[in-house]
Amino acid sequence: MxxxxxxxxxxxxxxxxxxxxxxxxxxxxxxxxxxxxxxxxxxxxxxxxxxxxxxxxxxxxxxxxxxxxxxxxxxxxxxxxxxxxxxxxxxxxxxxxxxxxxxxxxxxxxxxxxxxxxxxxxPFLFAALLLEIAAMLVIPLLVLPFQKPGRGVVRFLIYQTLAMPFILFSGWMLAGVEASPGNIGTTTQVGIMLGLGFAFLLGVFPLYNWIPMLMEEASPYATGFLLWALPTFTVIFALGFLDRYTWIRNSPQLSSAIQYAGIFMVVSGGFFASLQRHIGRIMGYAAIVETGLLILAMSLKSLEVVNITFLLLIPRGFVLALWALSLSIIKREAYSLRFSEIQGLARTYPLAVTALILAHLSMTGFPLLAGFPSRIALWQELAGQSLTIAFWMIMGMFGLLIAAVRTLAVFVMAEDGKAWALNESWIQMIMLGVGASGLFILGIFPQILQPLLTNLPALFNHLGQ
Amino acid sequence: MAINIVSWIAVGLILATSAAILINRDWRVSLGALAVQYIAAFWLITRHLPFVMGSAKLITGWMVIAALGMTRLSLSAKEVDNEETFWPRGRGFRIILICIVALVAAGSTSRIEAVIPGLGLQVIAGSMILIGAGLVHLGVTSDLLRVILGLLTLLTGFEILYAAVESSILVTGMLAVTNLGLGIVGSYLLVAGTSPSEVGDEI
Structure with a gap:
């Protein structure tokens, strides 16, 4: 076998x-x-x-x-x-x-x-085709047969399809650049094409407008799965590019471009999240911030690139799953995820609300939660390279924190005398409990990930070794 | 010499069909033009790929058109929102757009040939027209069927160019799956949200 x-x-x-x-x-x-x-x-x-x-x-x-x-x-x-x-x-x-x-x-x-x-x-370049096919398989999850497709899903399809030609063709051109690295013209062309390809794939600023749209119009659980799966594999694909092509790794311009793209996503995502009045859209912007952090991790000029990237990736899947599950439970009750509809829901769905707030706080890098160790590691590395970037990363996280506080305030704004009740089913309680415990375990004992992280740098021959 | 002439005719056909898809509002004309466009693309693809691989692309394209056509045929007029919501959206504007695409393709063809020699002027010209027309189409429409047509046009342009540099069977197969997938996803999105009782009103 x-x-x-x-x-x-x-x-x-x-x-x-x-x-x-x-x-x-x-x-x-x-x-x-x-x-x-x-x-x-x-x-x-x-x-x-x-x-x-x-x-x-x-x-x-x-x-x-x-x-x-x-x-x-x-x-x-x-x-x-x-x-x-x-x-x-x-x-x-x-x-x-x-x-x-x-x-x-x-x-x-x-x-x-x-x-x-x-x-x-x-060759690993053909991954672009498989990512496109996977993106098309996601569509039936996002649009149910009885539901009219919205603008978000159409934009998602367009952006993912546009990414594929850029990456495939730039991959072919990269072979030429390797043969004559001194050719500045070709190098610039390849850099732009590659950058555009990954910008479409990862939803880099300003190409991420489909994410909050989708969070509003599609099932939060399906969209959450999409926001976990596609960026995770795209990041691994991007690390493959960084690993195999020395000039991409060593180009200061490209490295700066990646860093600025990442910080723009973190800051803009945090800023827009703090202004939202829809908890689905807030999750969308939080996922954008998280992708920004991954891009920032990839831009690090450090041996820790692979470790920090995967340290971000593992809790990301965990947090998004818990957040999306909580949103799904709440959406079944409230139908809309607008602030006006979810007011006071903490009294009727306390576990779902608690899990949602914990997931949100974990995404902001709150201590003791799963997101904290990865963010502190990234922040430490960034501070060693640029204090300005490190400062703006904190500002992005602060935006997410404001969104978390606003969400919590809306959830607990119940009418006077409203009784507490536990309306989640037993299976929902178990899943939410497991997820919330996982957040604390990963936050307090991040070393449990060490056995998994130890072998990962071996995936990339040149990065982090 | 004769092959070159046929190739230039194929490029002309590509320009004409791209213009028809972009300008015409009737979905039947658009799908018909796309079917002809696939024949022209097939000819340009076989400049670099074996006949069998080229014909696989042609058949895939026609299958996609059949899927989209059957789906669109089963929808009643009231279920399809053809109204564009932005300006400018007139026929004159679209004619100007396709002229710009043709000019850009004419200007860039020789430069690309200089950078990547051996592709052939006709292949590059046909490919650039399709990519440009596809992009322009995506830029001026929000109608689902037209978005899918734009994406298919763009992908065909890319496939012509990519066939010249990559002849792997796996890539050809996966690109065919991508095209088919787009057709199926497009059909699914077109029927999503339509009530079963209304389907077939116009048949």
Missing amino acids: SAPVIWILVPFISGILILLFFSERYSSLAGGSISIILALTALIFPIDTALLLGAISLKISSSVQFFGRSFALTTADGSLLVIIYGLSALWFFGTQASGIANRFVSLGLMIVALLTASIAVE
Whole structure:
């Protein structure tokens, strides 16, 4: 058995089977269990290493040929697969609590499989095509059959489709730049094309307008999943570019451009979040801030680039899942997520509101919560390079904090004498409890991520080594 | 020589069909023009790729048109919002836009040929017209079907250019899947939110 078959083909086919044969009730359990099994397999069985189980020798080969190109997952990818499928399991188990139909699990599994293929495909440039196909699979999650598509989903489709040609063509041109690095004209052209490609993919300022729109018009849980999955794999793809092309890493102009793009996202996202009156849109802007932080981490001229980037990525999946779940629970009650509709909801949905506020505070980098260790590490590295950038990062976080305080104030503005009640179902309580505990565990004991983070720099030969 | 002449005819066809898609408001004309555009694109793609791979792209394109056409046919007029919400939106404005695209393509073709020799002037010209027309189309419409047509036009332009530099079967296959995916997603978005009882009113 080869690794791409296990971690790409199996989840993809499972997704199709769940869509065809499983009822809504069991799909969440099936998808979550498959993801957990895949994560545990990645944790227990190292790829490309013979393992003796009694008299049986077991070895998972690393690559498979497909239409003349190879898909390869190496030993170093093991930790990444644990993270990806571990977080996917969290999202899939949460679907039942969020009340989303079974196609979330089936399409979600197919999307994760395609995104995993994007890190396995050789040459790695072809990942742009797989990211585009995955983005198209997200559309049925965002627009339900009875719902008119809004502007956000159309813009999302346009931007993701525009990204692909830019990246594929710039990737081809990069080979020419490698051959003659002194050619300033070509280097500039490639830099612009590559930058535009990733700007469309990641939703860099000002191309992120579809994110708050989607948070308003689509299911928060599905949009949250999209905001977790696509940027995560895009960042890994971008790290691949930084790793393989020395001139991108060493170009001071490109490095500054990446840094400014990141800080613009952090500051603008924080600023706009503080002005919103819709808690879905606030989550959208918080996700933009988080993507900005990831871009800032990639711009670091430090050996810690890979560690800090993944330290940001792991809690991101956790926080977004909890936040999106809380929003889904609240939306089922309030229908709209505007401040006027959710006023005083802390008394009737205390657990969902608590989880939402904790997730929000974690995103702002509040101490003891999951987001804190990564932000403090990034802030420390940034301060060593530019105090101005470090200051503006804090301003972005401050914007998010203002949004959190405003949200909390609206939630607790209940009428006098309104009784406290626990309206969440038992499965919602369990999922919210697990998520909230996870935030504290990751915040207080960030070292539990260390075994996963240790092997990740090996994914990139030149970055961080 | 004859091949070059046919290639230039293909470029002319691409310009004409792009203009038709951009200017004409009737979806039947637009889809018909797109079908002809795929034939012209097929010819330019086969300048660098084998005939079989080129025909795969042609068939995929026609499948997408069939999917979109069948979907649009099943929708009643009141379910389709064709009104653009911004100005300027007249036919004259669109004609000016396609003229600008043609001028930009004419200006940039020789320069691109100088930077990336061996692609062929016709291939570059056809590709630049399609990319430009696709971008312009995306810029002036918010109608779902027209957005999909714009994206398909843009992708076809890119595919012509990319076929000249990358001949991998996997890439050709994945680009075909992308095109088909766009068609299916477009069809899905077109029918999303329409009530089943109203579907088929116009058939």
